[in-house]
Amino acid sequence: MNFADEIFELRELQRLEGHADRVWGLAWKPATGADGVPAVLASCSGDKTVRVWEQSPLTGSFQCKAVLEETHNRTVRSCAWSPSGKLLATASFDATTAIWEDIGGDFACISTLEGHENEVKSVSWNASGSLLATCGRDKSVWIWEVLPHNEFDCVSVLQGHTQDVKMVQWHPTMDILFSCSYDNTIKIWAEDGDNDDWHCVQTLNESNSGHTSTVWALSFNATGDKMVSCSDDLTIKIWGSDIMRMQSGDGNAPWKHLSTLSGYHDRTIFSVHWSRDGIIASGAADDAIRLFVESEDHLVDGPSYKLLLKKEKAHEMDVNAVQWSSMEVNRRLASASDDGTVKIWEFAASSAHKKLQL
Amino acid sequence: MTLGLINANPVVHAKKERVARNDDSHAEDAVDPLEIYDYVRDIRDPEHPYSLEQLSVLSEESITVDEKLGRILITFTPTIQHCSMATVIGLCLREKLKDCFPPHFKVDIKVAPGSHANEESVNKQLNDKERVAAALENPNLRQLVDECLYSSEL
Numbered sequence: 001m002n003f004a005d006e007i008f009e010l011r012e013l014q015r016l017e018g019h020a021d022r023v024w025g026l027a028w029k030p031a032t033g034a035d036g037v038p039a040v041l042a043s044c045s046g047d048k049t050v051r052v053w054e055q056s057p058l059t060g061s062f063q064c065k066a067v068l069e070e071t072h073n074r075t076v077r078s079c080a081w082s083p084s085g086k087l088l089a090t091a092s093f094d095a096t097t098a099i100w101e102d103i104g105g106d107f108a109c110i111s112t113l114e115g116h117e118n119e120v121k122s123v124s125w126n127a128s129g130s131l132l133a134t135c136g137r138d139k140s141v142w143i144w145e146v147l148p149h150n151e152f153d154c155v156s157v158l159q160g161h162t163q164d165v166k167m168v169q170w171h172p173t174m175d176i177l178f179s180c181s182y183d184n185t186i187k188i189w190a191e192d193g194d195n196d197d198w199h200c201v202q203t204l205n206e207s208n209s210g211h212t213s214t215v216w217a218l219s220f221n222a223t224g225d226k227m228v229s230c231s232d233d234l235t236i237k238i239w240g241s242d243i244m245r246m247q248s249g250d251g252n253a254p255w256k257h258l259s260t261l262s263g264y265h266d267r268t269i270f271s272v273h274w275s276r277d278g279i280i281a282s283g284a285a286d287d288a289i290r291l292f293v294e295s296e297d298h299l300v301d302g303p304s305y306k307l308l309l310k311k312e313k314a315h316e317m318d319v320n321a322v323q324w325s326s327m328e329v330n331r332r333l334a335s336a337s338d339d340g341t342v343k344i345w346e347f348a349a350s351s352a353h354k355k356l357q358l
Numbered sequence: 359m360t361l362g363l364i365n366a367n368p369v370v371h372a373k374k375e376r377v378a379r380n381d382d383s384h385a386e387d388a389v390d391p392l393e394i395y396d397y398v399r400d401i402r403d404p405e406h407p408y409s410l411e412q413l414s415v416l417s418e419e420s421i422t423v424d425e426k427l428g429r430i431l432i433t434f435t436p437t438i439q440h441c442s443m444a445t446v447i448g449l450c451l452r453e454k455l456k457d458c459f460p461p462h463f464k465v466d467i468k469v470a471p472g473s474h475a476n477e478e479s480v481n482k483q484l485n486d487k488e489r490v491a492a493a494l495e496n497p498n499l500r501q502l503v504d505e506c507l508y509s510s511e512l
Contacts, residue, residue: 022491046491074492074495075491075492075495077488093491093495119492121488137489137492164489166488182482182486182489213482214482214486232486267464285464285487286464287462313462316461316462317461317462318487339461
């Protein structure tokens with residue numbers, strides 16, 4: 001996609017109100033939003049509930065379809081749909097992770113994962129939906145196996161981070177787990193063989209050009225050979241790995257720092273998400289959403305990135321989460337904020353300002 | 359658990375005379391550092407029956423406001439270098455001030471430079487909003503914070 005010849009804008013489509021406290025996270029439901037299937041989005045909040053929003057095929061606007069309540073008794077910090085969209089996992093400060101199933105429009109909590117000593121901060125499903133990962137303030141990362149009849153078995157408790165773990169994210173194609181933490185590092189975990197022996201295979205810290213303060217989030221590009229991370233150190237970093245080596249099971253395909261985007265943010269960056277067509281969105285504590293793309297100027301020592309657009313005052317308060325909808329059509333972005341709302345945006349060329357082709 | 363108080367003999371100062379504040383040149387929603395100070399000066403110390411002002415933990419100079427950027431910085435001085443109550447004081451400040459300003463204002467809380475042995479690590483905790491939110495949901499901490507905020511109203 002050529003971003004050079006046009007001027008783009010992020011247009012607000014809708015503002016979803018309903019949560020009674022800050023919205024911490026959100027997740028687009030996979031396989032929705034195209035082919036006649038209405039788009040669905042889940043959001044989670046300090047009000048201890050999760051809301052599921054569905055777009056009306058008639059009007060195009062999102063309505064709240066369900067409120068998942070009376071299960072978590074503290075903030076719900078993160079939510080994630082299984083790859084099939086059949087299950088929704090919700091991670092809470094109450095130290096549990098709940099698994100919900102949509103049974104004919106009603107969501108029922110079919111399982112509760114316990115084990116963390118205190119607040120669970122993030123939950124992520126692997127690409128096949130066979131594994132789930134969680135992390136929390138107890139500095140640990142847990143891997144759970146998804147078994148038949150809604151059973152979940154803990155297969156590993158990973159220690160290594162020296163502080164609160166903020167987010168876990170599985171690689172988009174391989175069973176390699178990434179975690180980022182208040183200890184300023186990103187850790188990469190892989191299984192040794194096939195015997196549930198998970199261990200840390202790499203740590204990205206200051207010595208490999210890593211972050212110098214809390215790393216809040218990370219996201220992968222579509223091919224899985226690049227990763228973007230964001231931090232309280234006010235930078236966004238791009239990392240890359242040799243995907244062929246990774247896939248060959250070499251076991252030694254280290255991630256390397258490729259680029260640091262600094263000077264664009266002056267407050268903590270809480271969320272980053274890489275779209276399927278290469279746009280990196282960031283959500284920060286200055287209430288703004290920024291979009292970055294790889295620059296066409298290929299430098300000798302690696303790719304460089306440029307700011308495509310900055311949406312100031314995207315929300316009235318901190319932006320806690322941004323996520324591109326996975327459907328290619330209508331590039332849509334959802335954002336969640338301390339202001340208690342979720343916003344739906346459309347990213348498109350600003351037709352009124354299209355540059356003349358000379 | 360430590361037995362006894364962290365700082366058994368704090369230095370207590372007289373309360374500064376209160377000046378009646380007039381709503382003269384300020385716009386309705388202007389953020390006045392002295393008004394903020396009035397709001398927090400009487401918060402009770404977590405360990406002693408004195409206010410943060412009396413213990414010189416806070417003073418008028420503690421509050422700086424950048425109205426253009428929408429930023430508020432509060433700097434406080436724990437009574438001793440190894441004060442383990444520093445994070446509780448930070449929580450009290452945030453909770454007391456939470457609905458005081460227009461929503462876009464950002465509040466940063468720090469210990470005065472050189473006033474704490476683990477200055478960097480305390481400041482990091484005080485400004486991690488996820489940690490602050492979780493701490494305020496913890497019933498024990500919540501109770502302690504409420505005592506500090508509301509006992510001064512008696």
